[in-house]
Amino acid sequence: MDLLKSQSLCLLSNSTIQDDILMKRLLLTHDPDGRWLDSETMLHAVGNIMFHASSTQGIPGLHFTSISKDDICEIELLGCTEPVGSIIRKVSCLITSKCSVEGDINSKTMGLFDLLENYRWDAKVVLVIAAFAAKYGEFCGLVQLYQSNALAVSVTRLKQLPMDLRSLKPRFKALSLLVKTMMDVAKCIIKFESLPILYAKQDSDILHVTEFHIYIAVYWITRSIFTCFSQVTEFTTKKHEQVYSDSTILAAWELSSLAYRLSNIYNVLKGEVDLCHQEIGGNLHNRLLSLTDEIQNDNQEFLTLLFPMKDYLPLKDCSTQEKIGVSELKKKIVVLLISKPEQLTLEQSLLLVQQTCDHPLNEELRDSYKIIWIPLPSSDGWIDTEETSFEILSEFLPWYAIRKPRLLSSAVVKYIKEEWNYKEEPQMVVLDSNGKVINSNAIDMIKIWGPRAYPFSASKEAELWQDENLTMKLLIDDINPLLAYWVKEGKDLCLYGSDNLGWIRQFNDKIEELKRQGLQLETIYVGTNQSGERVKEIMKTLATEYNPGNSLLFTKSQFFWLRLESMRRSKVRQTSSDQVLADLSALLDMNERNEGWVMIGRGSSSDIIRLQGRQIMECLDKYAEWGDNVETLGLVDAIRNFLQPPSVEGPCSHSYLVHSSRAQIEGTVVCDVCKRPMKKYAVYA
Template identity: 85%
Template sequence: MNFLKSQSLCSLSNSNIQDDILMKKLLLTHDPDGRWLDSETMLHAVGNIMFHASTTQGVPSLHFTSLSKDDIYEIELLGCAEPVGSIISKISCMIMSKCSVEGDINSKTMGLFDLLGSYRWDAKVVLVIAAFAAKYGEFCGLMQLYQSNALAVSVTRLKQLPVDLRSLKPRLKALSLLVKTMMEVAKCIIKFESLPNLYTELGSDILHVTKFHIYVAVYWTTRSIFTCFSQVAEFTTKKHEQVYSDSTILAAWELSSLAYRLSSICNILKGQVDLCHQEIGRNLHNRLLSLAAEVQNDNQGFLSLLFPVKDYLPLKDCSTQEKIGVSELKNKIVVLLISKTEQLTLEESLLLVQQTYDHPLSERDSYKIIWVPLPSSDEWTDAEETRFNILSEFLPWYTVRKPRLLSLAVVKYVKEEWNYKEEPQMVVLDSNGNVINSNAIDMVKIWGPQAYPFSASKESELWQDENLTMRLLIDDINLLLAYWVEEGKDLCLYGCDNLGWIRKFNGKIEELKRQGLQLETVYVATSQLSEHVKEIMETLANEFDPSNLLLFTKLQFFWLRLESMRRSKVRLGKTSSDQVLAELSALLDMNEKNEGWVVIGRGSSSDITRLQGRQIIECLEKYEEWGDNVEALGLVGAIRNFLQPPLVEGPCSHSYLVPSSQAQVGGTVVCDVCKRTMKKYVVYV
């Protein structure tokens, strides 16, 4: 071994020993007491400050990210009575006082760690960066206002601040680069601290190495903050000719050197944190699989794995913005509404709200809905974050407070085990955390609270006794329609986007009403709602009785429910031979034929008829020929008897046996042979 190589190895060994000693001293100051700081939001606030500071005249921008909103939500600090602003001010004062006296920078740095001993590692590093950002932001704010604000001019002169920043560009650019690097380090540490408690199952080597690099990163970030404070302090403590001298180049070099060192530390730390996330992902996915296969006493274990348990209040009540822990869900049925932010449309959200939260029969205390938003890729975008904030402000359910903290392993589990197919999906967990329905969203849209407890077996049960009726088609999307259904009135739903046909139909209906026809008509447009439909609705409101017109949102509800009915039937394995499925498909496909249509029925009666536009106009024009039969046969029976006359003269002897499970207490059955209503008898066997 030559001398140079021996000396190099000796230096490296001494460096490692010194780092070990330094880190041991650092750990002696670390005594967290359970307080929790929202480090991520605070780091966003720092980014906002640096973004605006970088726009100061003469200061080059390094593309700091500014939030889409100018305001930052209140930064949370749990387990500590002292306000965040007071803590930052205390840190800033301590650093400034230590910068003003001579001394070893390492001793100064370790002294600051004594003040930060009660905080987690992510909070330590973010607090010291925030302290500098606040100080630097004040300086840059004065510089920005100097040209236009008399108060800023006076303060600048009083503090003897430099007003020409052009010669300071190298120093300010290096300063911005260092702060940006420190923020990247902080992001890595926050990412590690956000890992669920499963990180204790990591291999000892991975965990120990990662933690060691975190200690090193926190130390050098904090040490660099002292240098940053000193640089800004020089603007007021040195004469202008000294500030603008060659010392600026030396200062820029010192800042750049620190940035380079921190960048190297950050690159190593990123690799280690990524390894931890990969290992945790595998452990978490396996744990979810094993829990799903085990018998659980409650839902707490499963929900704690789904949501980030390091943040012990991972949910929020959207209606009150109150922070919620998974313990609030114990012994309750939990409905997980899973979707990407752009997939949960406004009209679909409103329908789900109506069918759950706003419904008069809703049993909100028996179950809880949690919106679980997923990103379009591995990383959340600003647009997704903005849309999440907007939706989470008006939805009445629970939601994940910080969806970006959802583990990729959880997202993978949702996609693979619950068969998530890029569409909104409702996964239902019983009180023990077992999946009782992998997608209940359609049954919720169709039946609302009647579908409780939203299990797959309940969906089959509801369809077993369900026929195509006006009650099913209309439900409670409109109070007036619901009243008409309860009253047993004859209703006519009609749809078309041909204004000429619509005018002709409505004109004929109004004429016949004056002659005694008892029929309420409701325009439902087509399944492809457009601006043209809105124009038609305005015309109808002006030319005919507007009381029977639905709001455009209610039309959206009508067609969303019909589509859900078809999907539900198909999912349950029904075929085109199923009468309800066939009728639903026909209604949904009507707009493709570009002609009018009507569906006429009464209340809960399954005796309904669907007619094309030409048929119903022909029928209405010949009302005198069949109107007298309405009292005996009912409106539907009279229309059917007119359009399809009896095949035989006089009574026929045809009989039809209806199983008791399908029998209807009310309503009528029309004979397939003579087209007359059949008499009802009960046969006991």
């Protein structure tokens, strides 16, 4: 690395006077006014054009990235009201007009820089390459079509384009090689321009050297484009015998010479840009670390460090596709949803949407916090499937997302993985209004409590669990409005699960029979945590043969199991062992044994009973023996007393002081210890 730096410095010190003068002239024409072009996407689109153009000429060994999003209208240009296509046409017309007159090519090239003075260096490069790609693509398209399309034949003859291109293959090959080399250099320029230069050392030698070579590289690419334009123009301005003469060899040699020059520039520039990337990335990472110990007045610096394009609206509102800047997040709680692009399953996404945006309580908190999706690829670079997954999901999710996640700095990715312990599983990191991390992973508490968990801090999670017991309200209250109503009404509820349709029918038939005898119980089928087509078929059967309300929709049943898993993970973070954790684990373990099971309880009561399928059927078959106790003991205690009868008959000897009320005086009080009815005494004070 030091050797490369010394070589670069040597090149700078030994640069010719002409290069120094050239650099100064280039800087005089460079006056960026804040407009920003999505140069990387445009370069991909140019590569797509050149890929197909080269293929039509039968030139092997040239591989350009082929992408689907090659529509020039989709390439973003911010800070400028003129469409991208119009700018490219202006560039093309200027080059064409200058190529048609005599003159020094250097003067012609500098004239083009005057037109592009308000653009950054990466934008200048891709605009001139795009202008040539459009002209060359049009030429190759006509040549390809003229053999089978009457209109193309007429246009080809009108423009006097050559019909036989076989003798021009050396020129086409040299031209394609030059374009590929220009694109390689352009990628280096784009990479450099995307770096947060603010975090480079002010006296960085490698930065100054790289900037010098960026200017020279932009000049030689622009100058090469003039040569490319001239060569394509020759096909229509010269006679056929001139086109196919020895001038073809000379033209191919000229193109190859330019490719060789740019190849040398690329070899040096690539190493320099990599060094700058390492230096700036290291400084950026260190700044992120140092912010942890500093007191900030807001979250703006931290968010600006995290997201690229700070001046160019790095975020988008997925629901409206509106571009958003980090200033929109000032003084807000920010929840960063980090995941692989394709890892947010439909069910996970829908559950998070339900527990945030669609939750009734969210209306009160809508402007207090924002969720931002940060997709991270599995490897160092993005692949087509990951890009597609991000584009599809980001059009439907109601949160914010990074608009160009591939531009996320590698230093930021490193920080996320190391400091927030991201292990390629969905994770929600919460920043307070000052940009401080208050919870390294709030995804489970959001799945469990939704907006009730606001501000989603680790301390809030501990507070929520402090007085929480395993109740029907906790398990199902947020899943379905009907279930929430049943919980509020204090109805006896029975959750049951299995993939054994025979047992399910037997259980439901028995419940229906007992309801006719007076049993008041609402049953809800929740499937299994390995939900699949089998469970879907069972749900259809239940909807047809029984009351449609006694089964959750398939998606809602998956919500139940996702929340249950989240409860266990969240509880494990709070304690290694308590009754709630034991109950959660027992329920999940019972389901994994592929047996029928039931859980019976009421509203916010923590008095819940769990039974295996065989046990509940034995109990229901003997309903006549314990059914009369439901009115006095309640359903859960009546079942429990039947399954585990007290060893001593009659009232218990425990003491329990209750406040006087008509309901308690007239009703029966059940002992919390032995679950038997207690003898009643009145105490007057």
